[in-house]
Amino acid sequence: MKKIINDPETVVQDALRGMQAAHSDLLTVHHDPAVVVRADAPVQGKVAIISGGGSGHEPLHGGFVGRGMLDAACPGAVFTSPTPDQVLDAVARTDGGAGALLIVKNYTGDVLNFETAGEMAESEVRSVVIDDDVAVKDSLYTAGRRGVGGTVLLEKIVGAAAERGDDLAACEALASRVIGSVRSMGLALTACTVPHAGTPSFELADDEMEIGIGIHGEPGRQRVRAGTASEMVSALLEPVLEDLPFAAGDRVLLFTNSMGGTPLIELYLAHGIAEQLLADRGITVERRLVGSYITSLEMQGMSLTLLRLDDEMIELWDAPVHTPALRWGV
Amino acid sequence: MGCTAADVVAALRAAAEVVKEHRDELVRLDQAIGDGDHGENLRRGFTAVLSRLDTEEPAAPGKVLKLVATTLISTVGGAAGPLYGTAFLRASAAVGDLEELDRDAVARALQAALDGVVARGKAVVGDKTMVDALTPAVAAAASVDGSVAAVLSAAADAAAEGAESTVPMVARKGRASYLGERSAGHLDPGARSTSLLLRAFADAAAKA
Numbered sequence: 140m141k142k143i144i145n146d147p148e149t150v151v152q153d154a155l156r157g158m159q160a161a162h163s164d165l166l167t168v169h170h171d172p173a174v175v176v177r178a179d180a181p182v183q184g185k186v187a188i189i190s191g192g193g194s195g196h197e198p199l200h201g202g203f204v205g206r207g208m209l210d211a212a213c214p215g216a217v218f219t220s221p222t223p224d225q226v227l228d229a230v231a232r233t234d235g236g237a238g239a240l241l242i243v244k245n246y247t248g249d250v251l252n253f254e255t256a257g258e259m260a261e262s263e264v265r266s267v268v269i270d271d272d273v274a275v276k277d278s279l280y281t282a283g284r285r286g287v288g289g290t291v292l293l294e295k296i297v298g299a300a301a302e303r304g305d306d307l308a309a310c311e312a313l314a315s316r317v318i319g320s321v322r323s324m325g326l327a328l329t330a331c332t333v334p335h336a337g338t339p340s341f342e343l344a345d346d347e348m349e350i351g352i353g354i355h356g357e358p359g360r361q362r363v364r365a366g367t368a369s370e371m372v373s374a375l376l377e378p379v380l381e382d383l384p385f386a387a388g389d390r391v392l393l394f395t396n397s398m399g400g401t402p403l404i405e406l407y408l409a410h411g412i413a414e415q416l417l418a419d420r421g422i423t424v425e426r427r428l429v430g431s432y433i434t435s436l437e438m439q440g441m442s443l444t445l446l447r448l449d450d451e452m453i454e455l456w457d458a459p460v461h462t463p464a465l466r467w468g469v
Numbered sequence: 470m471g472c473t474a475a476d477v478v479a480a481l482r483a484a485a486e487v488v489k490e491h492r493d494e495l496v497r498l499d500q501a502i503g504d505g506d507h508g509e510n511l512r513r514g515f516t517a518v519l520s521r522l523d524t525e526e527p528a529a530p531g532k533v534l535k536l537v538a539t540t541l542i543s544t545v546g547g548a549a550g551p552l553y554g555t556a557f558l559r560a561s562a563a564v565g566d567l568e569e570l571d572r573d574a575v576a577r578a579l580q581a582a583l584d585g586v587v588a589r590g591k592a593v594v595g596d597k598t599m600v601d602a603l604t605p606a607v608a609a610a611a612s613v614d615g616s617v618a619a620v621l622s623a624a625a626d627a628a629a630e631g632a633e634s635t636v637p638m639v640a641r642k643g644r645a646s647y648l649g650e651r652s653a654g655h656l657d658p659g660a661r662s663t664s665l666l667l668r669a670f671a672d673a674a675a676k677a
Contacts, residue, residue: 172543193506193546216513219506219546247643251551251589274647281646336496336505353503355646380632 142338151194151214155372156255158201163464165205169232172225175201175212180233186310187233190242190294191226192249193218195333196354198290198434198464205462206469208298217333217436218355220248226256230264238263242294243287245270246355261309265307267314271323271444274351274360274380284287285353288396288444289321291432292456295465299458317452322382324375325442327352328365329397331435331445335419350374354398354435368405372412375443382418385445387421392428392456394444399434401441406430409441423445426456432464471569472617472674477533478522480673485515487669488662498658500649502645506547507658514545514553530570534561534578535676548643549659552586552599559585572620576610579624583607590642599659606667621671628667632660634653 144150152170159168167176181187190200191213211229213221222412230239237259243253245268257264275281297314305313326351330339332354340356343349348371351359365371385391397403397411408428410429417422425448433442444454459468488495488511495508518540527533534557542554563581564574582605592598609627610620635657643659645652 215546216510217504219510220548220550222543222550224543224544247590248547248550251548252546255551255554281641281649282643285647328511333505335509336500338500340500340505353644353647355644357504357647360647360649 140332140334142332144334147337150334151216154194154197155201158357159434165461165463169206169228172222172228173194173214174225174229174230174232175204175206175214176229177210179205180210180288182210183233183235183287184237184377186237186305186307187235187239188242188294188298188301188310189213189226189229189233190255190290191215191229191279192246193355194218195436196433198431199469200294202464203291203294203298205460205461207302207458207460208294208462208465217335220246220252223252223256223259224422226253226264227260230256230260230262234262238265240297240301240307240310241266242290242297242314243268244290245283246285247282249312261316263307265311267311267318269318271318271321272325272353273322273378274353276406287325287354288323288433288442289318289427289446291396291443292321292392292394292446293317295460296432299455299460302458317446320383321444322379322446323442323444324377324379325354325398325440326350326371327359327435327438327440329439331356331399331401331438333436340359349439352435352440354433356435356438368409369412372409372416372443375392375441376413376416379443379445383445384445385420385422385447390423390425390448391417392426392446393417393424393449394428394432394446396442396444397431398438398440398442399431400437400439403430406441414444425453451469471571471673472575472677474527474530474532474533474570476674476677477530477570479675479677480670481518481522481533481537484666484669485519485671486667488512488515490652491662491665495658495662498656498661502640502648502652502655504644504656507549507634510545510547511551511662514541517544517599518642529566529568531564531566534558534564548590549662552590552659555589556582570616570617572617575617575620579603579607579610592642595638596642597638597645597657597660598642599657599663601635601657602628602640602660602663602667605631606663607629616675618671618677621667621674625664625667625671628664633665635660
């Protein structure tokens with residue numbers, strides 16, 4: 140294992156210290172328990188939007204803390220959900236009197252820890268669970284679909300709604316609408332190495348790719364020969380399109396995401412193919428996001444996310460946002 | 470002979486040692502069908518338990534168990550944090566303020582721990598989780614006569630067998646469930662850690 144770290148044990152707190160140094164105008168990092176909080180929190184009268192999850196997916200979630208997106212993020216250990224006391228601390232630091240909405244990705248650990256925190260919180264707290272990964276089928280016999288790329292879009296859109304003054308019930312309803320309209324799927328060309336494990340989480344031959352991966356280095360559903368970019372894009376996009384289903388005439392946001400190790404040149408290449416494929420289907424790409432926003436450490440690979448947009452979602456997507464990782468309109 | 474707060478503390482110290490010894494094994498098991506954090510998360514949690522036991526001296530067994538519960542909930546994360554935390558919390562409630570635990574109290578605590586894990590995680594036997602180790606352990610504990618050590622030893626034996634039974638199972642809960650059929654052929658890390666903890670408690674009770 141070769142990584143830019145001092146000690147596997149302190150990776151997360153060491154990174155958080157650097158994040159504080161880099162973005163002290165936007166956020167404040169608290170330790171014990173670890174919570175990344177918007178610099179001007181609590182904002183009086185505003186619903187607090189809080190998320191969190193294992194570390195290793197940067198910029199998710201701490202990189203989305205700031206005006207127009209998250210009020211707080213709770214970073215767990217690498218690929219490990221945060222603990223209830225982190226979530227409780229985040230709620231206490233950000234509740235401006237209008238309650239808090241917890242955005243939870245659908246993983247057993249995340250759901251259990253956020254659920255425990257929700258039961259213990261003294262503020263009014265609601266939570267929504269995002270499960271946009273179409274790679275997981277058969278939901279009666281699994282922990283259900285995972286929360287992946289759609290989480291980024293959800294946090295942006297609901298964050299904008301809270302910023303304009305929507306109340307808790309409205310934020311929760313909007314979140315449910317976004318969750319109902321977004322689907323994703325990802326693939327890996329390489330595995331990733333969790334610092335405390337020291338070895339890759341799975342082995343892939345040079346000519347293989349893993350289709351339907353999650354964001355924790357867990358293997359996917361299917362291992363196939365790595366083909367061309369066009370084959371890869373359609374291997375991801377077809378199941379996404381079929382699932383909702385998306386249809387001709389739909390207006391969408393297309394989010395082409397790197398798993399961390401795929402360079403932008405390949406990502407743009409894939410994005411161009413995806414745009415063409417959607418145009419061929421009569422689907423209008425109204426907004427797009429391309430880059431590394433929800434990652435799996437240094438994994439090479441990508442995910443594609445489609446969100447079916449309505450006018451309100453477009454307005455909220457375009458609204459000003461000022462965070463380390465997303466910034467426009469300011 | 471009953472089991473005092475000091476005995477429970479000794480059992481937990483032994484358990485922490487076992488978790489440390491088996492950290493890498495649990496990481497490897499979890500890498501195969503999960504995300505590879507189980508061994509490290511438990512090591513972190515039980516290390517935190519040890520340092521609290523170094524500075525605090527809870528007077529009753531139930532209070533020791535509660536200290537373990539709150540420490541695990543706030544330090545482990547993942548699914549194991551809330552699940553083991555809930556298990557110890559329910560076990561603590563089940564023994565109340567008793568100064569010494571007899572065999573019935575221990576069996577009751579195990580049953581309460583299982584009920585808590587099932588309520589929180591919603592898993593049933595056959596889902597390839599810690600429930601597959603804990604359920605037969607509780608049944609064995611309830612059916613054995615004799616000392617606390619005998620009860621825990623029967624529970625540990627049954628848990629080991631229960632953990633082994635997860636190998637051919639297809640996971641239906643937790644992150645391993647994403648693998649579908651590919652999860653078969655692997656020992657479930659949560660069932661394994663449950664079996665290790667019960668064995669450590671049993672060995673400590675035999676020495677007490």
